[in-house]
Amino acid sequence: MSAASLQVALVGNPNCGKTALFNRLTGSRQKVANYAGVTVERKAGELRTPSGQHVRLLDLPGAYSLGATSPDEAITRDVCLGLMAGETKPDLLVCVADATNLRLHLRFVLEVRALGLPMILALNMCDAAARRGILIDRAKLEAMLGVPVVETIAVRADGVGKLLDKIDGELPPLSSVATPADLHAEVRHLIASAVTMPRRTAALDDRIDRWALHPVGGLLMLSIVMFLIFQAVFSWAAPLQDGIDAGITYAAAALRSAMPDNTLRSLLVDGMLLGAGSVVVFLPQILLLFLFILVLEESGYLPRAAFLLDRLMIGAGLTGRSFIPLLSSFACAVPGIMAARTIQDPRDRLATILVAPLMTCSARLPVYALLIGAFIPERTVGGVFNLQGLVLFALYVAGIVSALAVAYVMKLVRRDKAEHSLLLELPSYRLPHVTDVLIGLWERASIFLKRVGGIILTLTVLLWFLSTYPVAPEGFVGAAIDYSYAGRIGKAMEALFAPIGFNWQICIALIPGLAAREVAVSSLATVYAVSATGDEAAGQLLPLIAAQWSLATALSLIVWYVFAPQCVSTLAVIRRETQSWKIVALATGYLFALAYGASWITFRIASALS
């Protein structure tokens, strides 16, 4: 068919389902969640219409107005106006509006119509509107607006057919209806003529919010939700973890007895199986954590939590708007730092970016879990709480508290009295679809396993080489690993880290840990497996370090991981989002200083007490 592809952009208010439509139309899997500001970047995808027309579809961040007040809204404005470098002005705009929220969304539709580009209005969430008894006279709306109007249900496989047909047809003519100066009056007129709305809000939302937003009840609920997550991550995952663990141990033993004692066996068993395997063990925990995050994100609860915590966060020099970026950082700081684009105020945004690495990302989980498993006894406290779960919870809290403290110090330093705004939309509650959650988890699992098979395995094997070569000469006194590169590097670093209790094995593991935090675990596994002497065949890492490390060393390493800027991708994204090496240096510097200081104090106190 026609060679040139049609440039189509999805625009609309936040949370109206643009990305859900984008995914449905292009078969992509971009992130969809129930709060304003999920998409913060433009994303392109391709599709072919039934008649064979090639379309390049652009998903844009949501915007309340073309008068942008935050970096993500500015992207949408620039694309619509044709000002975005590397992006031609769209041939067609698909303006998306939430059918249950037309009083707000139609105003933006009018603003977009005034741009004078061909456009289609997609009334999305027609399923939710129908459930609430909202009736929309589509034909009338179409006539009054002068642009084609189609109904869509982005969450259903067959919910976008009409939109696709409209994109496929001739480009719609520009609306001949003049846009009046008072957009709000026009919206009221449109709604009065074409929409029947039995109730302004969903009855269910009102009922839930009575509890969820209650000054006491709401906070109680929030603490229970958060606490349950950490308990669950530790206690529910255990049986699965034990299963994986047993499988790896069995495979290692089988390989060891099946192969002659040579270098290849060492590479396979010590380097690959025990090294990378030590990280795979944590898959169940990471998936459980993501299960909770996915469900929370889709439920619509997160902006409510941001509301409850806003005052507390202002006190610390942040804003309620920092809540969602910081919560995303529990998965990984990289998307968390990008999500900070939704914060209008540049100083709040910077503060959020700088403290995001203090949130306990999922890559730290294996390190914590290993150390907790080795050094904290499995015990029930107060009848119901798992002690290991409690310690993990405390570590998360430590990250949060230190983030608040750091933000507070920054607030004191900048001594800024200017007003910052919140203006946060609270969406309708939604029940997550089981299939969506399962697909989300499947994706997480495959990302994680690819990481294990890719960077983690590579670095672990590299470390195996470094700790095996050069081979110690005949008559060398001491363990063979002492003669290797890794042994020498570790010993050299030990001088710097001995004051905080790290032995040379830990020092070695810190280096590849820079590329991916989990590698610290696999590296330790490899280093210990390689250094094991002949007959005491190296088993799993956990009992090994439990026997060899002092409690003070373990605690110090845990504390190190709370703070240390041990992640190159995080530093890279800080650079990209702030366009400043100075800020990267500031972040790295303060995090290292905090890590070293806190580990030193921990090590001293723990050594003195034991």
Place this chain on the structure above:
Amino acid sequence: MDQSLKDLKLRVEAIVDRVEDVQAADPIAARLRDLGFVAGEPVRVVARGPIGGDPLVVQIGYTRFALRRAEAARVMIRVAA
């Protein structure tokens, strides 16, 4: 007497009168108007934050927004008699 949204009692219906600029070309006031805080619009406070009653959750149009007191102070209202 003018009353501002920040002092409106919980779950009492009121009507927006206007949004005041606290500085020339106040971006927060402009955004509030974009979000639907315009004359004649019914408005209601749905909840107040746990600490110092800040922020507020406000129902405007079909939407709920969390606003800080300083933002709500810009919105002048009339309470239906």
